[in-house]
Amino acid sequence: MDVFKSFRNAQGGETRVLDDIDLDIRKGEFFSLLGPSGCGKTTLLRILAGFEQPDAGAVLIGGRDMTGVPPNLRPVNTVFQSYALFPHLSVFDNVAFGLRQKGIGGAALRDRVGRAMETVRIGDFGTRKPDNLSGGQRQRVALARAIVNEPEVLLLDEPLSALDLKLRKELQVELSNLQETLGMTFVFVTHDQEEALVMSDRIAVMNRGRVEQLGKAEDLYERPRTAFVANFLGQSNLIPGKVQEVGPGGAVVMTDHGPLRTVYGADLNVGREVMLSIRPEKLRMERDDETEGNEVRARVDDIVYTGAENQYLLEANGQRLVAFQLNSDIGADEDFDYEEEVALYLPPASLVILEEG
Amino acid sequence: MTRRTHPALSAWAWLVYGFLYLPILVLIIFSFNDSKFGATWAGFTTKWYGVLLAREDVREAVTNTLLVALSSTLISTVLGTLVGLGLWRYSSRFRLPLTFLLVTPIVIPDVVMGVSLLMFYSLVRGGLELTGWTFENGFWTVMFAHVTFQISYVALTVRSRLAGYDRSLEEAARDLGASSVQSFLRVILPLALPGVLAGALLAFTLSLDDFVVTYFTSGSGFRTLPVLIYTSVKKGVTPDINALSTLLVLFTVIAIIAANAIMRPRAGRGGEA
Numbered sequence: 001m002d003v004f005k006s007f008r009n010a011q012g013g014e015t016r017v018l019d020d021i022d023l024d025i026r027k028g029e030f031f032s033l034l035g036p037s038g039c040g041k042t043t044l045l046r047i048l049a050g051f052e053q054p055d056a057g058a059v060l061i062g063g064r065d066m067t068g069v070p071p072n073l074r075p076v077n078t079v080f081q082s083y084a085l086f087p088h089l090s091v092f093d094n095v096a097f098g099l100r101q102k103g104i105g106g107a108a109l110r111d112r113v114g115r116a117m118e119t120v121r122i123g124d125f126g127t128r129k130p131d132n133l134s135g136g137q138r139q140r141v142a143l144a145r146a147i148v149n150e151p152e153v154l155l156l157d158e159p160l161s162a163l164d165l166k167l168r169k170e171l172q173v174e175l176s177n178l179q180e181t182l183g184m185t186f187v188f189v190t191h192d193q194e195e196a197l198v199m200s201d202r203i204a205v206m207n208r209g210r211v212e213q214l215g216k217a218e219d220l221y222e223r224p225r226t227a228f229v230a231n232f233l234g235q236s237n238l239i240p241g242k243v244q245e246v247g248p249g250g251a252v253v254m255t256d257h258g259p260l261r262t263v264y265g266a267d268l269n270v271g272r273e274v275m276l277s278i279r280p281e282k283l284r285m286e287r288d289d290e291t292e293g294n295e296v297r298a299r300v301d302d303i304v305y306t307g308a309e310n311q312y313l314l315e316a317n318g319q320r321l322v323a324f325q326l327n328s329d330i331g332a333d334e335d336f337d338y339e340e341e342v343a344l345y346l347p348p349a350s351l352v353i354l355e356e357g
Numbered sequence: 358m359t360r361r362t363h364p365a366l367s368a369w370a371w372l373v374y375g376f377l378y379l380p381i382l383v384l385i386i387f388s389f390n391d392s393k394f395g396a397t398w399a400g401f402t403t404k405w406y407g408v409l410l411a412r413e414d415v416r417e418a419v420t421n422t423l424l425v426a427l428s429s430t431l432i433s434t435v436l437g438t439l440v441g442l443g444l445w446r447y448s449s450r451f452r453l454p455l456t457f458l459l460v461t462p463i464v465i466p467d468v469v470m471g472v473s474l475l476m477f478y479s480l481v482r483g484g485l486e487l488t489g490w491t492f493e494n495g496f497w498t499v500m501f502a503h504v505t506f507q508i509s510y511v512a513l514t515v516r517s518r519l520a521g522y523d524r525s526l527e528e529a530a531r532d533l534g535a536s537s538v539q540s541f542l543r544v545i546l547p548l549a550l551p552g553v554l555a556g557a558l559l560a561f562t563l564s565l566d567d568f569v570v571t572y573f574t575s576g577s578g579f580r581t582l583p584v585l586i587y588t589s590v591k592k593g594v595t596p597d598i599n600a601l602s603t604l605l606v607l608f609t610v611i612a613i614i615a616a617n618a619i620m621r622p623r624a625g626r627g628g629e630a
């Protein structure tokens with residue numbers, strides 16, 4: 001059974017924290033809510049948990065209407081950003097809290113708590129108090145405390161944001177492995193686009209209380225629908241233009257750089273103003289222009305060395321463009337210099353047409 | 358290695374502590390003085406403690422004091438704990454004014470508290486007489502007067518005890534299947550308990566040795582220990598009153614030490630009152 005919820009929510013007079021959200025989260029998937037702070041993703045999570053109520057609309061979990069049901073009666077558990085471990089209870093008692101609440105005790109309790117603690121590799125910490133644990137260990141306790149209840153949906157509110165980079169990368173992998181092993185539905189809130197791309201089956205990119213785009217990581221990255229998505233997930237070059245020609249193989253868009261061909265936009269009307277988007281790593285920098293068109297003359301303004309790649313800031317017909325070139329030793333002579341005039345090739349398959357300008 | 362303190366500094370410290378505690382020390386010493394008149398030392402005795410216990414008015418005052426202290430502490434602990442929890446739990450724009458209103462009874466002069474409570478009680482009495490009811494100043498008026506200033510101490514102690522804890526703890530409990538009552542009993546109350554107990558002990562000692570407010574609200578027939586001591590001293594300081602005062606000091610000190618001991622485990626996390 002699918003996990004489904006849809007609601008319109010208007011809060012605090014003029015500003016809508018969440019506006020007309022309609023999401024259908026599938027059973028057993030790793031679903032991420034990604035967006036900048038203040039976009040409403042945490043509010044949405046809290047509505048799923050039952051800590052807040054939508055002003056309008058309904059929340060359905062496993063087909064059952066959960067709107068207005070208090071948090072203790074919902075088949076969901078939350079991993080809090082602050083962990084919220086009970087400081088007066090040992091690790092074991094923290095993990096056992098939910099099961100004891102359901103009246104489970106004795107050997108069954110010990111067995112299930114023990115297994116949950118093994119799963120997140122804190123088997124030896126049972127008697128410790130949360131105050132005597134490191135950040136990563138607390139995170140694991142918070143996780144064990146939630147999954148031991150075998151909820152239909154596990155809600156995770158930026159659970160990795162307080163950890164340092166190395167530990168965060170480790171736990172990203174562990175979390176997505178855990179989700180696969182348990183087959184549990186995870187709803188993961190994050191503002192870290194890389195985290196979302198690495199871990200999720202599907203991502204909802206949120207902005208100002210709305211879902212901008214919903215899809216798999218590759219879809220969002222390769223075919224962003226709005227300028228916000230194009231720039232929140234990675235970086236993009238945005239080129240404004242007007243549709244000049246439309247054919248079955250795509251459209252030709254007239255820009256400041258001349259006509260550019262794209263494989264998209266076969267259904268657009270001629271004369272429409274559009275915004276083209278292309279990822280910096282998909283631009284090909286060349287010394288001489290003798291290819292099949294879709295080329296832009298540009299000059300190297302600045303070079304940023306980041307290790308794995310060189311980032312070129314380019315000036316082309318009064319517009320700022322960015323191109324990333326892999327720092328490969330093959331063809332080391334292909335590094336470009338400051339002020340050098342280059343030709344940029346924009347592959348038609350990488351030129352995406354955004355829905356709005 | 359301890360650093361040596363400058364002799365002048367330690368002399369000054371002795372002077373300050375001497376100034377604070379010498380009068381009490383003198384009082385305690387003279388409660389063991391075998392002489393009917395305070396000024397000269399005439400040998401060690403404990404007979405004044407016996408005299409004290411034999412006095413009917415002292416026994417009655419002790420009973421009154423304990424009854425008032427116990428019942429006012431019970432009421433103020435329940436109410437004050439709820440106020441403290443509320444201040445911790447809700448972030449409202451009234452939080453600052455509410456905290457200010459809580460501190461007021463602590464800093465306001467006792468005399469003002471006493472006079473205002475006296476006026477309040479006579480106003481209430483005036484209103485009640487219209488319906489044919491009335492009451493005398495005595496146990497109830499003193500007890501509720503004590504509750505008014507005790508609540509502040511309990512609330513502030515409970516709030517500072519909880520100050521270091523994340524408010525999402527309660528949400529975590531709800532999330533794990535606890536109703537709001539269960540999450541209060543299993544998570545919030547255990548965390549607040551040391552603050553509640555410390556606040557209660559503080560409230561108890563405040564009630565035990567309150568004189569001014571009690572004097573104004575007790576009427577003529579009802580006397581607590583501090584009031585009894587005051588009225589006795591008006592007739593001249595006698596050694597049995599010294600003994601009585603010594604006992605009062607002893608009870609207060611024990612309660613304060615206990616309150617501190619209860620709060621101490623949280624000292625490292627900034628929860629000290």
